[in-house]
Amino acid sequence: MKIGILTFHHVDNYGATLQACALWSFLKSQSYDVEIIDYRPLKIAWIYFRALLPIKRVKSSNSESKKIRINEKSLIYISRNWKMRRFLLSHVKLSQKKFYDKKGLKYYHDKYDVVICGSDQIWCIDSFRGYNSSFFLDFVSNKTTRKISYAASFGNTTKLGTSQQEICTLINQFQTILVRDSNSREIIANECNKKAIKVLDPTFLIKYDALKRPPKIKNKYLLLYIQAEIQAEEEEFIKFLAQEQNLTIVSVGRSERLAQINLESASPKEWIGLHSEAFYIVTNTYHGTVFSMIFNKPFTVFLPNDKSNKVRDLLNDFGLTNRIFSDKLKSQLFNKEIFNIDYESVSNIIESKIMESKKYLIEAILQG
Template sequence: MKIGILTFHHVDNYGATLQAFALWSFLNSQGYDVEIIDYRPLKIAWIYFRALLPIKRVKSSISETKKIRINEKSLIYISRYWKMRSFLLSHVKLSHKIFYDKKGLKFYHDKYDVVICGSDQIWCTDSFRGYNSSFFLDFVSNETTRKVSYAASFGNTTKLGTYQKEIYTLINQFQTILVRDSNSREIIANECKKKAIKVLDPTFLIKYDTLKNPPKITNKYLLLYVQADMEPEEEDFIKLVAEEQNLTIVSVGRDERLAQINFESASPKEWIGLYSEASYIVTNTYHGTIFSIIFHKPFTVLLPSDKSNKVKDLLNDFGLTNRIFSEKSKAQLFNKQIFDIDYESVSSILESKIMESKKYLIEAILQGEIDSKSKVMLDEIRKKQ
């Protein structure tokens, strides 16, 4: 059976890179011939490409020092982007053809038995990417190929608006719809009149022992992984946690003035390694939260408004909403509660959800065509539930 995955993979984001790798890796481990369709919408590819340019035009009034700073930032971006790309090239199978527009994608209208539109906010109509019907698999033949989603998300989109009619039609061509958050499930139910099942992000489905590249940091450290500016009270909290536990502040993916050590261009393996060895984690990202849970770390989530629904939904599933930063966080810090997470209880919930998510995914792929090998695997999953 041949499977194609369509997702956000042509990015410089650790979470997006690792979710694409994780979905491909899990399916590959089950013996499927699976590849990621190398689709890079030109509009988005250009946004990333512009940041890669090492020299940018600046007004003559800007000092030479400022020009050098701009150049250095671009070089850091190039380094991180290349490490992401190298990771995918060496760890997953990409389609032989690269596509930059929707027309080109039609080449694959009947080349797969199953096409999965993968995790991440691929259905978000409110992001800088805008609405793209390709991620609803409009290029895939309904006669030859099964359409499935796995952990797809509408992100912050809550109403489909002018896109409702078209999305309704496309969604109703799917054989199975698996989403990663309650908001997406409700949109599918209310605006598309279709049943969607909530599953885990694919990064939960695999292990990372062979991938992590631990950092050469001698001191215990607080890992800071943020993608947006922090409020003064959030910065104060981070400094208090570091002082309380005598931790070095380490930032990954971004140069933070709070940090004593910055890893702006860490590779995905180095990023995983930093997570695996951290003594405490502070993040304002969805996948930053996921990997805190995966590695059983004490953590605090700074909750930006643009990610609140998906992060809250994730934390609620594991009974961890108390990890969200609030005015109470400082009180929790001083009585040490902030360092205690009942990961035995979390692991019990997580293991059950992992088995359930794997089962739904395999069943969606097979759609009644269960061979002996797949039957054995599904039986093993059911026994563990």
């Protein structure tokens, strides 16, 4: 059986890279012939490529002539992007043909027995990506190929608006709909009158012993994986945490002023290793939260508005909403409760949901 996966795989983001790798790896472990369809919408590819441009012309301080200088920030982006690309090419199989537009995707209309869309926020129509019918598999033939989703998400989209009729028409062509969060399940039910089942993000489905690269950091450290500006009270909390346990502050993926060690261009393997060895993790991201749980780490989540529904939904499923940053959480520093998570009971829930998610995915592939 040949399976194609359509997801976000060409981006400068650890979570997106690892979820694509995890879904491919799990299906490969089940002896399927599986590949990721190498689709990179030109509009999105350009947004990521533009940030990588390392060269700009600036006036020299010594003369009026313009000289070419290398943008240091862009060099960091280039290094990280290259490492992610190398990781992906080393650990998954991409389709032989690569397309940048929807028209080209029609080549794959009958090339697979099953096409899976997901995971990640591929159905979020309110982001800078906008609505793209390709991620609802409009190019796939209903006669030759089964359409299913796995852990697909609408992200912070709550209403389909003017795209409702077209999206629901496409959704109704899916044999099985597996989503990542309650918001996505409710949209499918309320706006498309279809049943969707909630499953775990694919990063939960595999083990990371062979993928992680432990850091060469001698001291205990607090890991920051943050994708937004840290607010004053959040910075105060981080400093107090570090001082309480004598922790070195390490930031990955982004340079933070309060960190003693900044690893902006870490590879995905280094990113995994940093999470696996951290004494404490502070994040405001979905996958930072996921890997904190995978490696049984005490953690705190700063909850940004644009990610609140998916992160809160994840934490609620595992009884961990108390890990969200709050005044109550700060007070726990004084009695050390903040460093203790009952991972024995949490791990039981995780293992149960992993088995359930795998079951739903395999059944979706085999039905028909």
